Amino acid sequence: MSEPIDFWFDFSSPYSYIASELIDDLAAKHKRRVKWRPIMLGAAFKATGSSLLINVPLKGEYSKRDFDRSARFHGLPYKFPPWFPLATQLAARGYYWLHGQDCAKAREFAHAVFRAYWVAGRDISELPVLLEIVDTLGIDSEAFAAAIATPEIKDRLRQETDAAIARGMFGAPYFMVDGEAFWGADRLPQIDKWLATGGF
Amino acid sequence: MSEPIDFWFDFSSPYSYIASELIDDLAAKHKRRVKWRPIMLGAAFKATGSSLLINVPLKGEYSKRDFDRSARFHGLPYKFPPWFPLATQLAARGYYWLHGQDCAKAREFAHAVFRAYWVAGRDISELPVLLEIVDTLGIDSEAFAAAIATPEIKDRLRQETDAAIARGMFGAPYFMVDGEAFWGADRLPQIDKWLATGGF
Numbered sequence: 579m580s581e582p583i584d585f586w587f588d589f590s591s592p593y594s595y596i597a598s599e600l601i602d603d604l605a606a607k608h609k610r611r612v613k614w615r616p617i618m619l620g621a622a623f624k625a626t627g628s629s630l631l632i633n634v635p636l637k638g639e640y641s642k643r644d645f646d647r648s649a650r651f652h653g654l655p656y657k658f659p660p661w662f663p664l665a666t667q668l669a670a671r672g673y674y675w676l677h678g679q680d681c682a683k684a685r686e687f688a689h690a691v692f693r694a695y696w697v698a699g700r701d702i703s704e705l706p707v708l709l710e711i712v713d714t715l716g717i718d719s720e721a722f723a724a725a726i727a728t729p730e731i732k733d734r735l736r737q738e739t740d741a742a743i744a745r746g747m748f749g750a751p752y753f754m755v756d757g758e759a760f761w762g763a764d765r766l767p768q769i770d771k772w773l774a775t776g777g778f
Numbered sequence: 779m780s781e782p783i784d785f786w787f788d789f790s791s792p793y794s795y796i797a798s799e800l801i802d803d804l805a806a807k808h809k810r811r812v813k814w815r816p817i818m819l820g821a822a823f824k825a826t827g828s829s830l831l832i833n834v835p836l837k838g839e840y841s842k843r844d845f846d847r848s849a850r851f852h853g854l855p856y857k858f859p860p861w862f863p864l865a866t867q868l869a870a871r872g873y874y875w876l877h878g879q880d881c882a883k884a885r886e887f888a889h890a891v892f893r894a895y896w897v898a899g900r901d902i903s904e905l906p907v908l909l910e911i912v913d914t915l916g917i918d919s920e921a922f923a924a925a926i927a928t929p930e931i932k933d934r935l936r937q938e939t940d941a942a943i944a945r946g947m948f949g950a951p952y953f954m955v956d957g958e959a960f961w962g963a964d965r966l967p968q969i970d971k972w973l974a975t976g977g978f
Contacts, residue, residue, distance in 0.1 A: 622836075625835065625836065626835045626836050626837055627834070627835065628834070628837075634826055634828070635825065635827065635948070636822075636946055637828070637948045637949070639946065640948065640959055643959070644961070644965075647958075647978075648968070651967075651968050651978065743836070747836070748834075748835070748836035749837070759840055759843070764962070764964040764965070768847065768848070768851050771851060778851065
């Protein structure tokens with residue numbers, strides 16, 4: 579019962595941002611760790627034939643309001659970014675490279691990327707923006723830029739995405755807690771109860 | 779600030795069933811009433827191009843698990859019915875006719891229909907099943923059967939559905955609280971906070 583919680587996310591998903599600010603504390607309350615795993619949500623959408631939420635008639639208008647309100651509900655800073663959606667593979671590759679060097683730094687980087695996009699409205703699809711973030715965290719930005727261009731790290735991201743889809747992931751955030759899948763930041767209360775009771 | 783909460787639902791929606799068991803108590807806590815409004819979710823799906831959740835690859839499998847777990851999370855009896863989805867217009871028409879006679883009876887009828895389907899697995903698309911429910915509640919089943927076949931009551935249901943779509947409804951349950959729209963049984967905690975704070 580001490581397995582880490584899997585947390586799959588895409589940096590371009592607003593509900594993933596919300597979950598990213600809450601999941602570690604929730605897990606710690608139950609003496610659990612969290613394995614953060616950025617994936618390419620677009621690939622999952624292809625697998626399920628889903629379309630981007632904000633492009634669906636009626637639902638799209640509602641969703642933008644709900645992103646904002648859900649952040650306020652949790653007391654989190656939030657601002658819908660001027661570019662949405664955007665490509666997140668550079669950031670996700672960077673995460674996996676960093677994770678191989680220093681887990682804690684990778685977590686810091688992930689938080690910084692989420693906040694740069696969902697609070698400060700930075701264009702995190704752009705390499706210079708990522709390098710600036712990396713610099714601020716005291717990470718070697720030249721090594722970072724070189725690493726995320728390698729075939730190994732590109733493959734790693736593809737493999738992580740495929741593996742997540744193979745485990746049922748179709749949207750983000752997506753969690754696996756002791757074999758039980760939970761989708762959405764709004765399932766955190768169920769995860770809390772699941773961890774407290776060992777399943778219900 | 780004492781306007782009733784609008785609660786749009788389809789009897790064939792599992793999250794609507796969950797919400798139906800919770801929304802009145804939540805509203806009462808804040809001294810509010812709830813206006814129950816069955817609608818034809820299929821019409822809303824047509825308006826937004828949505829497909830039935832359980833038919834979406836990956837998402838479908840997850841959803842059936844989530845229906846069940848969400849009911850357990852709230853301590854509600856629940857069993858996925860042998861027929862799903864099914865036509866709910868007879869039940870919805872019956873609701874509006876009853877509502878014109880006796881609001882409280884209409885509410886009792888709605889609860890009974892939800893539970894017949896989501897707990898007892900009855901086929902609520904069938905008139906004899908509805909007439910049996912109606913009998914149990916002491917409602918004149920001949921008058922009921924006659925009323926739901928009239929053009930007036932058919933129009934009423936169409937109008938209610940169109941009006942809901944015009945107010946942004948694209949899924950169920952859908953709520954309107956002082957002009958703010960909330961979608962999903964999982965938004966009840968946000969509604970609770972909204973009512974407690976007058977908006978956040």
